[in-house]
Amino acid sequence: MSPNQNENPNQQMQSMALDSETSQPTIPTDIVVRILLRLPVESLLRCKSVCKSWHSLISNPRFIKSHLAMSTTNTDYAHHTLIYTTEYFPSVRGRPIIKLKTCNLRDVLYDSNNNSINNALEVDYPSKHESNSVSIVGSCNGLVCIAVEEYVMSKALFIWNPSTRKSYRLPPSGCKPIGWYVVCGFGYDESTDEYKVVALSPNLIDGEALVRIYSLKDGNWKEIVVAYSHGFPSPEFGKLCINGVLRWPASTGHGSASCSMTITSFDLVNETCGEVLQPVYDAGRKDLRLGSLKEWLCVLCSYCGIRADVWVMKDYGVKDSWTKLVSIPYLNVPWRDHPSTPLCVSDDGERLLQIRRDRLIVYDSKNNSDTEIQKLDICIGACTFVESLVSPMPAASLGDI
Template identity: 40%
Template sequence: MVTPFPSSPTYKRRNDHHNLSAPENEKKTKKTPPPLPSLPNELIIEILSRLPAKSLIQFRCVSKSFKSLISDPEFIKTHLEKVKTLSKSHHPDFSQTIVISSSEPLFKLKSCSVHSVCNNPETDVVILDDYSLKDTYSYDWVVGSCDGLLCLGIEQDFVVLWNPTTRIFNRLPDLRFSKKSGSYTVFGFGYDSRVDDYKALAIFCFCTKSVHGGSRYVNRIKVCSLKDRHWRRVDDFEYGIPYDVSGKHVNGNLCWPVIPEGGSMESMWSIVAFDLAEETFKEVVQPEYGEGVYDRVLGVLQEWLCVMCNYLGVRADVWVMKEYGVGDSWTKMFSIPYLDDPVRFHYSVPLCIFSGGEVLLEYNSVFVIYNPKDGNFRYPIMNGASSCLEADLYIQSLVSPMVDCHE
């Protein structure tokens, strides 16, 4: 077959066909897509409020309008309520986070997902310390958590409020208590719904000479709100001396185990609560524990006030107050048997209850999962958490520890 010359009619027709078709194809590929429909602002808020906090932090870079919306205090409140609801339903994307105080090799905060611990044979635990927080403060312990904020006690002198999700922290002023030999300070942290504010409480306990000779411990109480940012003296309470532990936040109250006047550490303590709205103290009625009680630990379980009651060498009973302030609402949830000598180590108050009914708690510096239905134990492998001094839970939120802070 003879190939046509470039000037031949056959070549020209093919070439013309090629030249005509190229612009048409290019025109088709450059066709402008139809504009996206404009969504009502209410629908955008509804969609975004159902996303995890970490995703929303990234979405603030999408546009100025997104940044303004996601930083708006009303949106943050709406998102917080959605996160609380979804975390209670054990949604994996909104699982609570365990914050672990560890002493190996140095005092550090570490974290992992509750959902991962429950559902995976192994969980990687990561260091939670924020670089700026770590370089600035040497914190002693986690006072507590509320709405995604962690309260850290700093050398019994002041506290830092920190949101690990947004990485924003706020140092509250110094307490200015005059330290004395044998004195100590305990803190509590919670939310006052009446004024929509977060408050920290400090109880300074010190020894003084009594009028009848000898000595006794007395208390000095101060409270600091996030909006006011200064410590105010409030009336002292005469219920006794609080244990050297953080206050447990339940239903707008901070609760402490308190040794009665003239008692000892081995005495049966009472529960005293500070109402964050009224700023007054009140004793809380306890359940009927029965005979043989050896030791008790106060805590919070599923937003209920909780007491872990140990019976020497036998078991630990878990009591919860289903309706705060109502004595008849105390309910024994379950008992946990001891598998070895409980004199040296005790179970912690359970951290949480999984959807299947299993409970997560700490024993002898490691985590244990117990199933009250069949009495079986599981020992989750938590890589990076060889020891646990204390553990707490927090949710991932956009709540800021700064007043009117939108960054």
């Protein structure tokens, strides 16, 4: 059913909440809508079976967007989930198997007894097999893009909604490296309301990059060549998409004493590569890690043995908007001086979730203390996602579901 564009979205949802086969509802329809918008996805999936009107309401794109917006802005992270990769032994083909686990993000930030991590659930992700490893490409609006190694040196890409347990396998990109490797990213282009997967292969000798872009809206890959001279992007990270721009940490002067980190970007709207200007750091030896906190681009600058500064770019693209969020002092425990990747910050700004080496750490700025919360597994990589009803299927195939 196509919604009437002239109708108010709330009126549309309220009208759909009424079942033509029933009499007047005992609860006002606007109250029904408000209640449903606050429910977790698992409950909404059950509610779709209550009656035709609820099924129609919960399946409506406007309701899905409203529910996503409300869940995203929930300040206590009740609808947010931490998803992370772990190593399992013994190894297969000479390498450990990497699998996925999830747990509630609020519990991770505030559970001092570590029960959330200790009770984390292993996820039944697409194409899961005891000999298949998996890596996280990125997450956006409740969708997670993963790469599953089904055969040696052969990975399949999936767009997957862990909350609804629906997934879509992307056709092969056919992207052959013109340089050393291919890095991937996943994000949302709000201007066209479409999700995109990007496979980028840089060639610094020619100052260009081959880019293949998959659009979930039309279900096709396309190939372009763009100007590129921003260093070697890290194939281990492609998780950052803010305001329709993908970002990777990259290195220049690779293998030389002048090696330094840059932040390379790919704009999903303009389909161009660029470089993000960084804050002015203090002098001295340092290590940089890229992350995202809320809607901000984030850099953690570690001065070995001294402290780590957490910077956020509050107005993307404006260098002067870089703000130092917190300085984490060096604590005299060897592993705590290791550079870390920021994952999440609490709404009050007091708790910061990070990956350090193979551990998950919560730093409490109020008490100037950090707590190791990852005890049972070796954490390889992680990201957060918000529960949503967003479909991972190409728009052209939704009519068949």
